[in-house]
Amino acid sequence: MDRYDRQVRLWGNAGQDLVRRSHLCVVSRGETPLLQEILKNYVLLGGSRITLYLDAEGGRSNHLLYGDLREALAPLNPEPLELTTHRVNLNSFVIPNSERYSAIVQVGLPVGLRHEGDLSPPVIHCFARGLCGYVHLQLSEPHLLLDPRNEYTIPSLRLDNPWGELSQYMDSIHVEQMDDVQLSQLPFAVLLYKTLNTRRAATTAAQLKTVLAETYLHGLNPRAQSDLNYAEAVRFAHLAFTKNRQDGLLNRLTRDVCPLLEQENKLGFQDTMNQYIATLLSTLKRYADMHNGHFPLDATLPDMESTTHNYNALKRVYEAKAAKDLADFKKLIPGDIEIPEHVIDEFCRNTKTTELFEPLGVCRGPPDSSAPPLLDALKRCQEGKTVDLPQLNVTFSYPTETYIAGLVTQELVKLITHQFVPIDNCFVYDALDPQNMATCRL
Amino acid sequence: MPRETNIVKILGQKNYEKIRNTKCLLVGAGGIGSELLKDLILMDFGEIHIVDLDTIDLSNLNRQFLFRQRDIKKPKSTTAVNAVKHFSNSKIVPYQGNIMDSTQFPLHWFEQFDIIFNALDNLAARRYVNKISQFILTPLLESGTAGFDGYIQPIIPGKTECFDCTKKETPKTFPVCTIRSTPSQPIHCIVWAKNFLFSQLFAAENTGDNMDDPNKDWGTTDPEEIKRIKQETNELQELQNIITAKQKERIPAILKKLFIQDIEKLLLLGNLWKTRDKPVPINALDIVKSPEDEKLDLNNIWPIQQQIQNFINVTEKLIDRMPKENNFIEFDKDDEDTLEFVAAASNIRSQIFNIPMKSVFDIKQIAGNIIPAIATTNALVAGLSSITSLRILNLLKYAPLKDAKDLNMAFTAKSSNMSQNRYLSNPKLAPPNCKCPVCAAVVRGVLHVSKKSLETFTLQKFVECLQSQYEYEEDISLLDMTGQRLLVDFDFDDLLQKTLSELKLHDGSVILLSDDSDRDDGMLKKPAEFYIVVSGSLNEEKMELPKLNIPLLPAPPSTTDTEETSENVDTVATTEGGQEDVITILDDTDTTSSKKRHFSDDDEGPPTKAVKQAIDDDIIELN
The missing domain is CATH 1.10.10.520 (Ubiquitin activating enzymes (Uba3). Chain: B, domain 2)
Known part of the structure; x- marks a missing residue:
């Protein structure tokens, strides 16, 4: 109910807390609109710890929003601003203590900077010139997601692979003794379960729909044609099958993710959240091995046409199972690492989403064979060479820098909160010619 | 080097002078508005007029970077202008008011601007400004955000589709009985x-x-x-x-x-x-x-x-x-x-x-119609909007705009669907949708009437003038669009002897004239919409009708569903924050009508461009 209310609705209080505690390192040749806008956005979002490296020779652009940065940024966040600025020679600069930062942003620098030590936080390279610009995310360790915040998730109903209590509950419903009104009040999950358990086997949604029509509509309840729960059962028939999907996720976890994380773990993770999630992923594998290939159940049920009573009864079965699974899962977490409860809870809620098993930076495919031509042109601009493109041959465009800065800060939030899928991994922008725009993997 | 030197480089000297002489209207000083104001100033636009109704609230401060804790409860428009003075070369004029208030902002007031930027948070005002831009043919740059998602839409009246050419999500409705008896x-x-x-x-x-x-x-x-x-x-x-x-x-x-x-x-x-x-x-x-x-x-x-x-x-x-x-x-x-x-x-x-209970936090979102909002999306949408304004005003010397349809809309999303290359999608603009009730399906004009005539003209006389000027046959209907009521049609003539002022028509009223005749050839005059401007003295009797060519078109097959629905709707209007929001509460028997309507609308086919559902600021309009 406060200053951050509107964004907490996107990434939650825990996410906001990560933003608040984050520490950003920014390296830029001089003070540019792009730099100022990035810092402005970051402090507005709730960040307050910034280490800024500027080149000893770097000047100030002549069209800046802010005069004195400290004076301008401090009022944008109620927390005291911790801004330290260092003037260094960027030609021979090595970022010291890079592992202490949540992320590093390199503004308009032609080459990536080196850093001390083996561990580095994510680095975002960005540049804007004229009506064009780019954002490039470079990861030194896999970025692991806690919650992709997908708009739609596929619920794990497990109708094709029920646990004891679910079977018992379903079997306690005697559809053959119900009249058409009672039948119309059953949640669609019950109709699907009953159909799966007729003598006619169905292994695909299409088959299931056929059997549903034959046994239910043309058998048990001929008056169901206009029943909402029947319509839902047809529409969501695919939700009856969760086993294949679960097996696929487990396979991916076992085959790709776990070996990779073991290797990474030898080095240690720079990012604490990565460390937590890596631990939870390996715990998940052990859990699955001990529980017949299942992950802890997520109790989120989709809305279903039915009486509240029937729906709540079904919901209680799922909730009881989810609570038990979560408790069992927690027992398996190694004792040498203390992971906040809410991280574990959130992780378990999201084990049904694919994105959790696709660590960014390693698991989403190889780099593209060639970079977009506009990116090369922009890089030549950064090196101070002239490029024969009208939209680049200008030194000023405040709006483009605003736009690119917006993207950079947006990516920072995703990286810091471990929510939402970050850019993978480069976006090149051209305001004049959308044909030139591209996303690519470098 | 002064900052204009660089802008001259991008625009050329001639165009730079043009931008110095450009007058912009910025509607909204909130999230996008604050960002846009800053961008327009740093682009050296000559004059910026900024309108906002609201006062500053604590929950604005995570993104509306021109405001401080001490500004809470102060008007957004004037506070924003005070905050930008120190870096501004532009003349900036603030207004605290509702853009839909035709007394404070009459039509001719809008006519002074070269371009209008919408940075609004509600559908009603967006529609209103869109309509105004159609009346006065001024380019409009529409924009909005919801969480990580944002869009801009340039609207060039007559040449590209308008805000209402694509179907917008309408307020959610609930049957009265469900609310009162069977939640x-x-x-x-x-x-x-x-x-x-x-x-x-x-x-x-x-x-x-x-x-x-x-x-x-x-x-x-x-x-x-x-x-x-x-x-x-x-x-x-x-x-x-x-x-x-x-x-x-x-x-x-x-x-x-x-x-x-x-x-x-x-x-x-x-x-x-x-x-x-x-x-x-x-x-x-x-x-x-x-x-x-x-x-x-x-x-x-x-x-x-x-x-x-x-x-x-x-x-x-x-x-x-x-x-x-x-x-x-x-x-x-x-x-x-x-x-x-x-x-x-x-x-x-x-x-x-x-029914499951909810936390106060969640109830606030539902009851308050809250859309998540962050600094970054506002910054990038404002950036896109201001870049695009350079093209609309044709200020880029190396990229002259040949066809308005070469402009782009832009949708930005949180990039979860990178595989589809959708970090930013830039569809080109479409021509006006021929069925759009706002920009294409009506002819539009401004009607001037003197104060005296408003007092003396009866509706009968007024209708006769319209009929003879535009050659409509006997059966016409006249609707007061502002007051949402029927003034006259073939079986409603009760008001004919009332004067225009008795009918509460006023400066800023919009009326719709339609042809209800039943001609043998099945043709009908296209409907015409008039914006009434009251001017002149109390002594002079005068009415000036705009010169319009209103074509005959083949009559549509039957009555439209929209009419049917509106008859059955029991609307409950509540006011909140000074703005009028309407919730529609449908009769229980009507629960399917929204679905039916949806399908038939699809048949009529406004082009279904990827206007993201969640994008509009007032999707869950439940007030």
């Missing part, structure tokens, strides 16, 4: 608590809603239930008296009435519960006041006893406030007392109807 989702209880209970107790105007009106729509035809609703309304009035008489000791009576007696009465309506679970009244023993007012975590869901205690506590607070606020407190999501009242009442009701 099944948390939102039904929240709407009940906010729109019925809260407004009845704390914001009721004693209008004496005529309950004996035989034509009143009760949302049901069941006489038993109508009787019950009538009685309930009377009883609510009594509850209101408890509040205004400051009888704090009788708050438990309110609880007993709402959550025990009313529920018991509902239970007597046997046919309601044949296919539904019966509600369970709260336990009278639970109605106890807590010894102290403890601060609860608003993110958690509290047990029913705590909800009841909180109901009592917060009602006491509101009773204390009533005399100081003229016995009129409006629901405001940022007013914690009103929010907690609605939360407690809706949760108690949820408990009764076996």
Whole structure:
């Protein structure tokens, strides 16, 4: 109910807390609109710890929003601003203590900077010139997601692979003794379960729909044609099958993710959240091995046409199972690492989403064979060479820098909160010619 | 090097002078508005006029970077302008007001601008400015954000599609009966608590809603239930008296009435519960006041006893406030007392109807119609909008705009779907949709009438003038679009002898003239929409009709569904934050009509461009 209310609705209080505690390192040749806008956005979002490296020779652009940065940024966040600025020679600069930062942003620098030590936080390279610009995310360790915040998730109903209590509950419903009104009040999950358990086997949604029509509509309840729960059962028939999907996720976890994380773990993770999630992923594998290939159940049920009573009864079965699974899962977490409860809870809620098993930076495919031509042109601009493109041959465009800065800060939030899928991994922008725009993997 | 040198480089000297002479209208000084104001200033636009109705709130400060803690409750427009003065080379003019107020902002006022930027947060104002831009043919740059998603849409009147050419998500509707008698989702209880209970107790105007009106729509035809609703309304009035008489000791009576007696009465309506679970009244023993007012975590869901205690506590607070606020407190999501009242009442009701309760945090989002908003999306949408303005005004010397349709819309998303390369999608603009009721399906003009004629012209004379000027046949209809009412048609002539001023037509009224004749060749005149400008002296009798060529078109096959629906709709209008929001509450028998309408609209086919559903700021319009 406060200053951050509107964004907490996107990434939650825990996410906001990560933003608040984050520490950003920014390296830029001089003070540019792009730099100022990035810092402005970051402090507005709730960040307050910034280490800024500027080149000893770097000047100030002549069209800046802010005069004195400290004076301008401090009022944008109620927390005291911790801004330290260092003037260094960027030609021979090595970022010291890079592992202490949540992320590093390199503004308009032609080459990536080196850093001390083996561990580095994510680095975002960005540049804007004229009506064009780019954002490039470079990861030194896999970025692991806690919650992709997908708009739609596929619920794990497990109708094709029920646990004891679910079977018992379903079997306690005697559809053959119900009249058409009672039948119309059953949640669609019950109709699907009953159909799966007729003598006619169905292994695909299409088959299931056929059997549903034959046994239910043309058998048990001929008056169901206009029943909402029947319509839902047809529409969501695919939700009856969760086993294949679960097996696929487990396979991916076992085959790709776990070996990779073991290797990474030898080095240690720079990012604490990565460390937590890596631990939870390996715990998940052990859990699955001990529980017949299942992950802890997520109790989120989709809305279903039915009486509240029937729906709540079904919901209680799922909730009881989810609570038990979560408790069992927690027992398996190694004792040498203390992971906040809410991280574990959130992780378990999201084990049904694919994105959790696709660590960014390693698991989403190889780099593209060639970079977009506009990116090369922009890089030549950064090196101070002239490029024969009208939209680049200008030194000023405040709006483009605003736009690119917006993207950079947006990516920072995703990286810091471990929510939402970050850019993978480069976006090149051209305001004049959308044909030139591209996303690519470098 | 002064900053204009660089802009000259990008624009050229001639175009730089052009930008210095450009006058922009920026509607909205909120999230996108603050960012746009800064960008337009740094681009050296000559003159920027900025309009906003709102005052600053704490929850704005995470993104509206021109405002500070000390500015809370101050007007956004003037505060923003004060904050940018130190880096501005532009002339900036602030207005605190509603852009839809035609007295403060008459049509000719809009005509001074070269370009309009919409940075609004509601559908009604967006539609209004869009219509204005169609009347005066001024380019409009529309924009909006919701969380990580944002869009811009350049609108060049007559050349590209307008804001209303694509179907927009309309406010969510609920059947009256569901709200009053048979809620099944948390939102039904929240709407009940906010729109019925809260407004009845704390914001009721004693209008004496005529309950004996035989034509009143009760949302049901069941006489038993109508009787019950009538009685309930009377009883609510009594509850209101408890509040205004400051009888704090009788708050438990309110609880007993709402959550025990009313529920018991509902239970007597046997046919309601044949296919539904019966509600369970709260336990009278639970109605106890807590010894102290403890601060609860608003993110958690509290047990029913705590909800009841909180109901009592917060009602006491509101009773204390009533005399100081003229016995009129409006629901405001940022007013914690009103929010907690609605939360407690809706949760108690949820408990009764076996519906899951919600945290205050979640109820705030639903009741307050809250759209998540962040600095980054606003920054990038404003950036896109200001870059695009250079192209609309044709200010890029190396990229002259040959065809308005070469401009791009832009949609930005959180990039989760990178595989589809959708970080930013830039569809080209489409031509106007020929079925669009705003820009293509009507002819449009400005009608000037003197003050004197407004007083003396009868509707009859007015209609005759229109008919002869534009060659309409006998049967026409005339609608007052601003007041949403019929003035005349073939079987309604009651108003013909009234004068225009008696009919409350005024400067800024918009009227729609349509051809209702039944010609043998099946042709009809295209409808014409007129914006009325009242000018001139009180002495001179004068009316100036615009020169319009209104074509004959083949008549559409039958009446449209839109008309059908609007007849059945019982609208409840509430005001919030000075702006009018409307919730439509459909009759129970109409629950399918929204679906039906949806399908037929698809058949008629406004192009379904990827206007993301979640994008509009007022999707869940439940106010």
